[in-house]
Amino acid sequence: MTREIGKSREAARAGGDATQALPVALLIDDDQGDLILPDEPFTLAGCRPVRCAGLTEVQDACAVSWPALVFMPLSLGGKLVSTQLIECLSQEPAPVIVVVASNDQINAAAEAMRLGAYDCLFKPFSQSRLTRTVEAAVNKLRQAPPSDRRAPRAARPARPLGLPDRTEVLPQTEARPPEPQASAPQSSAPQSSESTAGDPQAGAPRRVGALNLSRSGFVASSAAIKKVLERAMIVARSDAAVFISGEIGTGKSTFAKIVHDASPRADGPMVTLSCATLTVREFEAQVFGRDGAFARAAEGTLYLDEIADLPAEVQSRFAHIIESIPPGRTGAGPRFIGSTVHTPSAALQGGLIRPELFYRLHVAPLALPPLRQRDGDAALAAQVRLAALSEAEGRSFTGFSDNALAMISDYAWPGNLRELVNVIQTIVLMNQGPLVTPELLPPEIRAGQRYGRIMSHHPNGAHLATGPTTALNGQAEALVGKTLAEIERTVIEATIQAEDGSVPRAARVLDVAPSTLYRKREAWAKTPRDAP
The missing domain is CATH 1.10.8.60 (Helicase, Ruva Protein; domain 3)
Known part of the structure; x- marks a missing residue:
């Protein structure tokens, strides 16, 4: 791979090559030197691709021509990398970064996006998906102020991009992607529906904040729902199955549509199958008939609404179907999204969802918080x-x-x-x-x-x-006259008791970290209730 770097050095010395005016797209291959990305989409987008294999070549290439775009694998040598991403984003001007990941790296990809990566490509991906991603990254670059695009070399750190030959897990940082905007609330989905994206850019990569949420009828203001939305934007880019859980009316159908609209399958239909109304007798016709849901959603998404309501025989059939579809092959079968009002553990342990189906759907879970x-x-x-x-x-x-x-x-x-x-x-x-x-x-x-x-x-x-508790009735009346600390203790202990003594489950109900409850209980143990 040193030939591309050598060419860039010679061109830089010559100074007369017109390609030097083009923004550099740094394409980092994995350690085996596999050409995971072709040059053509980058040259057609007006970039000069420079390919590197390994960290040493990356450092040399950056010293010669500072990249405007960086396409990098999420792992090198079988380990997740963070140093490259952090170093790239710390330089001025910071390049637009796209990470390339496999479907089993969803959490790491989400962390990379949180650190500031512009987009993520999940392997395998189509040529059209790569082209759209490159075009979107170039548009992002063009939208930056001129001063950010062409900062003088003196404005950058004197050292070249420092990429030590080590790998580590992506660390925590305060850098976050743009936050989603508020829009209209949801409307209920029909029993069986099929939708296509009317947006001409429906297949383009989207980030949190760039997706037109008003089309999905969604409101995002609180930190709790924004966190789930950020994760949804990440899992959307993969072809992995999605498992959405949440109480009635929390927006499970809306989130399924958001994931579909932000996915590479956005140009295809999203077909909704109401599992609560599907009998064993109707299963073959509605799902596998000539115009059945499976055929209609082959290039799109099949949304299984309330998957726990499917008869057990039908669940087993669906499990075998999902297993038989080759991953990442659009057209071979639909992408699956399932939803339930039950928590995943309750659905599995209570026998509501068969294990063989649960573990094939519960790949990218999204737990929607209730409105309260x-x-x-x-x-x-x-x-x-x-x-x-x-x-x-x-x-x-x-x-x-x-x-x-x-x-x-x-x-x-x-x-x-x-x-x-x-x-x-x-x-x-x-x-x-x-x-x-x-x-x-x-x-x-x-x-x-x-x-x-x-x-x-x-x-x-x-x-x-069993019903509404007013401010002066029932349990709430017993709290009148107590200090706020006493009320807090009463509520926390009652919630832990209601969750069969499970502090982690009580923490989820109260929307706090389990460590918070452990610290409070430790402090209470040192100060009995009857203490002065």
């Missing part, structure tokens, strides 16, 4: 939906009073976004506006289900309260 754990999203979704429905129904609503918005934020929303949308739709249909006040809200929201935000609905489906 998404700070700020209930108020945001209510405002967005109010504006949309008010316009559609010819009403004159302009917003919410402060008290009404506070009540919406405090309510537990056991039906999540689906319940919220129904409430807003009823308000719009039955009133003229212009302001939503507390009097227009349902009684249970006016009463305030604050304590129920923690105690009523657990991810595993257990219910500690």
Whole structure:
């Protein structure tokens, strides 16, 4: 591979080669020297490809011609690498970086994107997918300010790109990709549906924040849902099966559509199969008939809505089907996305999903938090939906009073976004506006289900309260007069007890780290309740 570097050195000395004006695309092969990326997409995009094999050649090439684009494998010598990525991003101007990964490196790819990589290519990929990725990376480069694209060499560190001959696991850092924007809430999916992306750039690589979420009817404001969305954008680039879990109304169908729209299969259809209505007798016709779901989704995505509701015989058949499809071969069969209202462990241990199907679908899991754990999203979704429905129904609503918005934020929303949308739709249909006040809200929201935000609905489906708990009724009444620290202890201990003593499961319910609960319990052990 030294011939390309030698040519770049000779061209640099000559100074008259017109190709020197082109941005350099540094293509890093793996340690075996496999030509994993062809030159053609880069030259057609107006770049000068420089190919390197191994870290030493990379260092030499960077000293000769600083790259504008870097396409690098996620592993070298069988180990994940971080030094290259960190070093590249620390230089000025920082190049646009695309990492190349295999389907079993989803978590590492997500971390690379979090560190600042622009995109990720999952092997195997098609020529068209590579071309779209290169074009998107070049467009990203062109969008940068001129000062960032052509900074003088003196502005960069004096040393060349330092790439020591060692590998390590990608470390934590504060660098994060752009955050997703807010848009309209979801609408329920039909029993059996098929959708295609109408966007001419539907097949183009997308990052969090670049995807047009308004087409999916999605609201993203809280850190909890943004974290899941970032992961969804990563797994979308792979052809791996996706397993989405979450309570009723959390947006599982919406997330399935988001994954499809951000995937290399976005130009194909997404076919939704309602597992709750599929009987063993109907299975062959609806799935494998001439116009069955499998055939329609061959170049797209087959979404199995509520996979736990499939009869056991049908689940076994699906497991064998998924196993028989060659990975990464679009057209040989669909990509599979499954969803369930149950937690994965409950679905498996309770026998709701057969193990052979579970382990073939549970490759890239996405656990959607309930609305009560998404700070700020209930108020945001209510405002967005109010504006949309008010316009559609010819009403004159302009917003919410402060008290009404506070009540919406405090309510537990056991039906999540689906319940919220129904409430807003009823308000719009039955009133003229212009302001939503507390009097227009349902009684249970006016009463305030604050304590129920923690105690009523657990991810595993257990219910500690049989109905709404108001601020002065039931368990909440017993908390009046206690300090905030005492209330916190009561809630934490009750949640741990409800989760059969499991601190990790209680931590998921309370949306905190398990270490936080362990520290608090250790402190409580040193200070008994009857201590002064």
